[in-house]
Amino acid sequence: MANLQLIVLLMCGLSSSRALPITTSDDTPGSLALDNFPLVDGHNDLPYNLYLILQNKIANFSFDGNLSGDPLFGSSVCKSCFTDLPRIKQGKLGAQFWVAYVACNSEEKNFVRRTSEQIDVIKRMIDKYPDDLQYTTSADGMLDAFKNKKLASLIGVEGGHSIENQLSVLRLYYELGKVVLEMNRLGMMVDLSHVSHNVMSEAIDVSKAPVIFSHSSAFAIHAHHRNVRDDVLAKVTVNGGIVMVNFYSAFIGDGNVTIENVVDHINHIAEVAGVDYVGIGSDYDGVSSVPKGLEDVSKYPDLFDLLKKSNPERWTIANLEKLAGRNFHRVFKKVEENKIANFSFEKNLKEDPLFGSSVCSSCHTDLPRIKQGKLGAQFWVAYVSCGSEEKHFVRETLEQIDVIKRVVDKYPDDLEYVTSADGILDAFKNKKLASLIGVEGGHSIENQLSVLRLYYELGKVVLEMNRLGMMVDLSHVSHNVMSEAIDVSKAPVIFSHSSAFAVYGHHRNVRDDVLVKVKANGGVVMVNFYNVFVGSGIVTIRDVVNHINHIADTAGVDHVGIGSDYDGIKSVPKGLEDVSKYPDLFDLLKEVSPERWTIANLEKLAGRNFYRVFKKVEEVKQQF
Incomplete structure (x- = not known):
């Protein structure tokens, strides 16, 4: 099949949006929508200009100044330069995909290295302006940045050539359908801007998540082969995706292209696909000509005002918010949800390409082995x-x-x-x-x-947790904190994944003086299986038995449980390779010490001890 030109989104937020007016008077400017919800622009090539002009050396790059008259980035010397922070703020931009683009004709052909350099310069730019830019990798992260009055800064990687050398997972899935499904599974957005008409259509048919066109316009308005045809727009509606309109004059129209031509593209997509499936993907700093009226990033409000003025019935504030960013936010959320939807926890994952033991040394868990x-x-x-x-x-x-x-x-x-x-x-x-x-x-x-x-003092923290009915878990705190916290707590404490210091002297394990206090407190120590905490050399299931028995000897059988730490550790004892092996541990305990490990006491170890602690924590809460 045809190769996809992929944009891999490297996405890190708590949602909060501002109060939205339900209705507005007819004379309300359309740009009000940009105050209510972040305007998302799907494509900006400023990072490529940083490479071409500054070789990515940005120490003296003054992004916080208006660059329109700059000797390097000014409009008279750089036809593809349209972006700086003052104009971004004037343009009411809320979220921007900064594109890590590497030319396909790069002489070295070391695309992955060059792409990594472009990702790095984007991150360095974000770090340089922490009061204005916020690195974002999730849908809710966009809203978090908007709340903080910062530009949500996402990273897009443009072009399949940028991943061909090292990302073996995607390289192996070389057929179109497999590429798309693998991106769905990984939580990557499938971006179909600039692929062929057939690839657009086929990819949408295959994808289980909404797709995006991060910087594309409408073929019916201007018949450029990179624009989106109506049959594909219809599929975008069914798929739940979004077409984010490009401002490049060559994609918009012939002759003297203006802001009105962009409005025509937006309206056509809204008519064919619907207002829920259109957005903005300007391509600023990646194009050499833009429409009159959209000269740079400061002009977004003019576009939204014109849309409302020319068609107030369609372009209400609510619909303008959709165009600005709500549509993209919905797609982003759906992509995130679809990622977990493709996680097959009901299958044995031991041979899985992502969670299998040969590729993930800290992966031990799935439903079949849990049941076993x-x-x-x-x-x-x-x-x-x-x-x-x-x-x-x-x-x-x-x-x-x-x-x-x-x-x-x-x-x-x-x-x-x-x-x-x-x-x-x-x-x-x-x-x-x-x-x-x-x-x-x-x-x-x-x-x-x-x-x-x-409640920053230890005693106050512990008592506040008691009051709230929260368990006080002392795994991995220092020996002194373990001891002091138990002295203060009015409820039983737990060590959710800790072992016995006397059996193996790791500083994270529990010393005997603390075990004695656990007994008096009524708590429980739940034994960890991590080799590093259990023993040295060849660690086996019998070493874990020794930890369990020592805690039972010192604190009593009423104060010991299981806290394996599966899927959080990289090495486990021989005989306890994954979550299917718990029965072997209980069988061995009874075999080694049948007098101590009666069925009744094994039930305590299994869960009755923890259940008792849980009930007591609930009771203590009621006493406050």
Whole structure:
């Protein structure tokens, strides 16, 4: 089949939009829509100009000044230069795809390296202007930037040649249909701007997610082969995608092209596909001529005003908001949802190209192995790395919580969302996996959860968690914090994935003096399977048994549980290779120590101990 020219979107937000007027008077300017919802422009080639003019050396690039008269970027010397921050603000632009473009005729043919350099210069530009630009990789991130009065800055990679050398996953899926489906699965937008008419049509037929045309116009208005024909526009409607209109004069019309010609393209797409399927993709800084009236990025409001003035019945403020960004936001959200929709948790993933053990050493989990492992309840952890560059810990944690809930929602016959002790038993009775959510790391709450942030002293944090009915999880905190927190807490604490220091002296494991306090507190230590915490050399299931037995010896059989850390670790003991192996551990415990590990005590280890703690945490909450 024909090759796709791909745009790979490298997407990092909490949604919040401004109050929207329901109706407006006829004399209200159309550009009011740009105050209500971010205007999204699907294509801007400023990064390529940075390469051509400055060789990507941007230390002295004054993006915060008006560059229209600049000796390098001014309109008299650079016919493809239209962009700077003052004109962006004047133009009320809300979100911009900065394009990492590399010419197909690059002499070195090292497209991946050059593309990486263009991505890097985009990120450096964003970093240079943190008060004005916000790096964005999600639909809600656009709204977050808009709320912060910054330009949401997304990165687009233009051209299939930019990925051919190194991205083996996409390279292997070389047929059109497989490329499109693989992009759907990875959560990548399929951008069909500038591909052939046949490829447009075939790709839409195959795609399970909405497609975009990030900078294309209407063939029926101007018959350029890169524009979109009506039969494809009709398919865009069915697909739920969007055509974002290009401003390049060569694609818009012949002769003296003006803003009115762009209006004609927008209206035609609205007539054929509908107002829900059209957007803006100017191609500023990537074209050498633009229509009169749209000379640079400051002119977007004029376009929206003209649309409303010329056709107020169609171009209400609500519909202008759709054109500005709501249509694109809807597509973006759908692409994100489709990514999880293509995750096949119901299948054994051991040989999966993304989650298989040969490619993912920290992947151990799927529904078939969960059932084989007789797992009854699982804490799914909303974990955000402490090293996250953007430090948007709360937002990223909420995104992780959201994906957990979406996985649970996707498998209602197998998973049951649980927020109480009795909910665990209900799920077990329903033959479903009780699915709880844990948030790992104090950094995940520091930015926005003011209630806990104000209680910054350890004792106050613990007591506030008691009051809120939150479990105090002390895995991975220091020895002193473990001890002090237990002393303060009025409810039992948990160690959701920790092992015994006396068996293996890793600083993250629990020392005997703390185990004694856990017993007095009524808490539970749930044993981790990570080799690094369990032992040295060749670690086996018997090493885990030793940890369990030591905690049982020191704290008692009422205070030990299982906290494997599967899918968060890269090495596990021999005999505990994945979630299917829990029965082997319980069988071995009973075999090694049948006097201690009666069925009743194995039930405590399995879940009764944790259930007791959960119930007590709920009771303590009621006492405040």
